[in-house]
Amino acid sequence: MTTELAVRVEDKLFYNRYLVDAGRAHIKVRPHTVPTPALLTLLKVCPARCYELNDSGQVEVTVDGCVECGTCRVIGEPSGDIEWSYPRGGYGVLFKFG
Amino acid sequence: MIEERFDAIVVGAGMAGNAATLTLAQRGLKVLQLERGEYSGSKNVQGAILYADMLEKLIPDFREDAPLERHLVEQRFWMMDDRAHVGLHYRSEDFNEERPNRYTIIRAQFDKWFSSKVREAGATVLCETTVTELVQDAYGRVIGVRTDRHDGEVHADVVVLAEGVNGLLGTRADLRERPKPDNVALAVKEMHFLPRETIEARFNLKGDEGTVIEAAGTISRGMTGMGFIYANKECVSLGIGCLVADFQKTGETPYGLLERFKRHPSVAPLIEGSEVKEYSAHLIPEGGYNAIPQLYGEGWVVVGDAAQLNNAIHREGSNLAMTSGRIAAEAIFQVKSRKDPMTKDNLALYKKMLDDSFVIKDLKKYKDMPQLMHIQSQNFFLTYPQLVSKAMQNFVRVDGIPKIEKEKTTLRSFVKARSWTGLFGDAYRFARAWR
Ligand SMILES: Cc1cc2nc3c(=O)[nH]c(=O)nc-3n(C[C@H](O)[C@H](O)[C@H](O)COP(=O)(O)OP(=O)(O)OC[C@H]3O[C@@H](n4cnc5c(N)ncnc54)[C@H](O)[C@@H]3O)c2cc1C
Ligand code: SF4
Numbered sequence: 213m214t215t216e217l218a219v220r221v222e223d224k225l226f227y228n229r230y231l232v233d234a235g236r237a238h239i240k241v242r243p244h245t246v247p248t249p250a251l252l253t254l255l256k257v258c259p260a261r262c263y264e265l266n267d268s269g270q271v272e273v274t275v276d277g278c279v280e281c282g283t284c285r286v287i288g289e290p291s292g293d294i295e296w297s298y299p300r301g302g303y304g305v306l307f308k309f310g
Numbered sequence: 311m312i313e314e315r316f317d318a319i320v321v322g323a324g325m326a327g328n329a330a331t332l333t334l335a336q337r338g339l340k341v342l343q344l345e346r347g348e349y350s351g352s353k354n355v356q357g358a359i360l361y362a363d364m365l366e367k368l369i370p371d372f373r374e375d376a377p378l379e380r381h382l383v384e385q386r387f388w389m390m391d392d393r394a395h396v397g398l399h400y401r402s403e404d405f406n407e408e409r410p411n412r413y414t415i416i417r418a419q420f421d422k423w424f425s426s427k428v429r430e431a432g433a434t435v436l437c438e439t440t441v442t443e444l445v446q447d448a449y450g451r452v453i454g455v456r457t458d459r460h461d462g463e464v465h466a467d468v469v470v471l472a473e474g475v476n477g478l479l480g481t482r483a484d485l486r487e488r489p490k491p492d493n494v495a496l497a498v499k500e501m502h503f504l505p506r507e508t509i510e511a512r513f514n515l516k517g518d519e520g521t522v523i524e525a526a527g528t529i530s531r532g533m534t535g536m537g538f539i540y541a542n543k544e545c546v547s548l549g550i551g552c553l554v555a556d557f558q559k560t561g562e563t564p565y566g567l568l569e570r571f572k573r574h575p576s577v578a579p580l581i582e583g584s585e586v587k588e589y590s591a592h593l594i595p596e597g598g599y600n601a602i603p604q605l606y607g608e609g610w611v612v613v614g615d616a617a618q619l620n621n622a623i624h625r626e627g628s629n630l631a632m633t634s635g636r637i638a639a640e641a642i643f644q645v646k647s648r649k650d651p652m653t654k655d656n657l658a659l660y661k662k663m664l665d666d667s668f669v670i671k672d673l674k675k676y677k678d679m680p681q682l683m684h685i686q687s688q689n690f691f692l693t694y695p696q697l698v699s700k701a702m703q704n705f706v707r708v709d710g711i712p713k714i715e716k717e718k719t720t721l722r723s724f725v726k727a728r729s730w731t732g733l734f735g736d737a738y739r740f741a742r743a744w745r
Contacts, residue, residue, distance in 0.1 A: 231348075279591045310417035
């Protein structure tokens, strides 16, 4: 358990190249007061840790580090908790190795 | 709208899309390929083992200029508990052959090369273009695609959906369901760079020889999953993936899992001192035969990961993607040659041809495996690896306890953990699903 806490995902994302489409987030979280279980799952399962709890207890997404895996879509789209698309052509993560 | 009309549009420039586009162009069809990445490969993640046979069918002389890393002379399987691994190690000089059977590759580089072959064959390839939806006529027939470019609608007789595991377009148009959490695995991966000589020394390789390690056991913490370590020329690909449904259930984090795997005493020495240059994540279809959706319809076919064509047991995906892409293109060419329309009835030829290939035959063989692995994940990925490791230790440690006693202890540990019925049941279920 303790090893999990030691991992800094931000450091990992720093290795990657991105072309951020400023102001056009490709993922949106449905406005809510209390997060659903699906939304809470995303806090842990997103490999880029894009989902975070804000100070008033709602789940927010910041897509800048998103690696476009689609995991949050599989979990959060069926219930309408999130809206998910790909970034515009050419934007988003740019893998050098893949 | 783009006025120009095409015989076929291919969505995606991954393994399946490149195979389909290349084949269509080689047969003289007017084909447009659309890819959302900056170039073919910039969005794609793989381990990655390339299977030569399926690529040879598309580009017979690929060995001349394809960016290949190492040809595999060895395969290792590790069953791991927290401090040990029990290994199976197959190495043969037969694999040092003139036309090696398997190679490691780096996907972003490989796809770029593959795409250059697609262009040479005469296809129009448009990157940095996300297809946002399928264009359907009043009868629901697919007649083209809409993209995020200005004036972005294009029409064609048939659309080949090679859009990868997420399959956004097909699911948005209700051609198939969105992948379910128990049918897809989330894999995270890092690229660890080391000097060439260091890799060759640590993995016992010479020249361009390569090896791959597939690992399972307590590293997935009871979830259905696998780790991998592949030797490239100057880097090591290392990753781990588990079913999304299991991540959901356990609350484990993918990067936490990756970190533990890296710190495992059997793994850490292999990557010690390396420089990490990329961190990536991707889904893998794991539902097998029972998760294959409808493969064709009015004006469309679906190929590769988007069609869940992935053999999780053998960790084969790219070859199924390439083969399904090629077969779909051949079917389209046949329909076109007869001057028939691209209707559902006519495109059924693709399914028929695919059924006759190794793609569907292999997936059918293992059709019960994904479910068994999922339901029994605690046993197969936690209990058994621990038991086997303990048994091995008991076998090799010399401590004055009579061998007969040691064997009894081992047997008792298995029966205690799983009971006789459990043990026989597991063996029986496994054998049946493997058949
Ligand atoms: C970690 C990992 C390890 C793996 N290891 C192996 C291995 O060792 N050997 C093996 O054979 N297989 C392996 N696989 C599986 C293999 O990577 C896939 O089966 C294969 O890449 C599938 O090819 P595809 O063309 O169907 O999909 P992809 O390669 O994913 O290609 C889909 C393409 O479509 C594009 N696209 C998607 N939607 C749109 C849109 N709307 N508009 C425009 N473009 C779009 C994407 O950008 C992408 O380029 C592995 C997979 C992973 C994740
Ligand atoms: S697509 Fe993947 S990386 Fe991006 S936010 Fe969703 S889970 Fe995170």
